[in-house]
Amino acid sequence: MKRSRIPFLLVLSLSVLAGCWDQRLLKDNHLVMCGGIDPGEEGAIELSMSTFTGKAAKEKGIIETAIGHTVRNARAGIDFKIEKTADNSELQMILLNEELARQSILGPLNILYRDRLSNFGAKIAIVKGSAKAVMEAVAKRDPLVGPYLAELVVSLEKDSILPRENVGTIGDIIPQPGKDLLLPYIELKEGESQFSGTAIIHDDRMTGTLRSEESLLAVLFTKDKPKVAKLTLKVKENQTLKSNNYMTLGILNADTKIKIGVKDRRHITVKLDNAVTAYVQEYNGKDLNAETKIAEWNRKLSELVTEKATAVIEKLRQGNCDLYGIGARIRAFHPEVWKSLDWEKDFPDVRFVVSVKVKINHTGSIN
Secondary structure, X not given: OHHHHHHHHHHHHHHHHHHHHOOOOHHHEEEEXXXXXXXOHHHOEEEEEEEEOOOOXXXXXXXXXXXXXXXXHHXXXXXXXXXXXXXXXXXXXXXXXXXXXXXXXXXXXXXXXXOOOOOXXXXXXXXXXXXXXXXXXXXXXXOOHHHHXXXXXXXXXXXXXXXXXXXXXXXHHOOOOOOOEEEEEXXXXXXXXXXXXXXXXXXXXXXXXXXXXXXXXXXXXXXXXXXXXXXXXXOOOOOOOXXXXXXXXXXXXXXXXXXXXXXXXXXXXXXXXXXXXXXXXXXXXXXXXXXXXXHHHHHHHHHXXXXXXXXXXXXXXXXXXXXXXHHHHHHHHOHHHHHHXXXXXXXXXXXXXXXXXXXXXXXXXXX
16 A cells, blocks of 8 residues: 555656746746847847836836847847846837848847747837837836837737737748738837838848838738728818818728739739728718718729729839738649749739729718
8 A cells, every 4th residue: 555655646746846847936037028129230239128027116117238149149148137037928029120120030030939938929010220219218108118019019900000910920921932921110200109100021021111001001901800990081182171181981891802813924913802891980071961972982982092002002012022922822723833933023023903992881970
């Protein structure tokens, strides 16, 4: 009987030890909430980290910075400056300087993909200018820099201004041939950080930008369905009160269909069709109430949005950004044609035909 108890006690002891083996206590760690990556002199990397030690009432937005040959080397420099272990498991935001982003996106992030404790749900944004300066500006408003910026990104994703991406998804998308993406684009204006649109990403590097309105139109053709998207259009000219020239639509739904016609490598046509259901959020005109007028507005708004969307798709094409995965679809459904393509060179020759049909669900008027 005594012999049979010994293995049982041994197994019990090992299970208890296993439970404690990987325990990480907050008191032993600096939680890294935000990381900023900038270029240093002569090809060096400047890494900035905003950390949280758990003393929320006393927290003052600690930002540590170090310079190294690589991100990992700079991280080691920061480790020498802080008295506790830096922990990436609660990372909320990564800010990548535009100069570096135009060379590579995944390169500076390599350290994250090699750390099993990294939070792959962290958001990432491209910064015009210094990532460190953005972090310092935000810290004056909120010491928890990472959560503050991440919440703004999530809010803009709900507005359909930004696509839903994070460190994990871009690590999957960028290596794929025939699929590109957009990332949030931040800049400092008068000492305040603000999201000014999206960075166009192609083949692991930034190739251009879209303004917020352009980004919304681009996102409408993706699988991300709008929740509270708003679109303001200039619908009239020369009104005495300038604001009366504009109408703001609340987008309730966007039903996208993508059709690809492939004859050969030189004749690829992509039809992007979108049926948008919307309501009028703001408009000061008196020509919306009758059903005949609404039909006219549907036609006019469809023409306006189609024109704007076509310009945005052209901007993506010029940036070589295959946002809608046209190459991936050709690879899947037309493998022989795909083998004959040099997608880097052939994508700019793809012909896009854009059509947006707007239907006003209700005018928003109480009359």
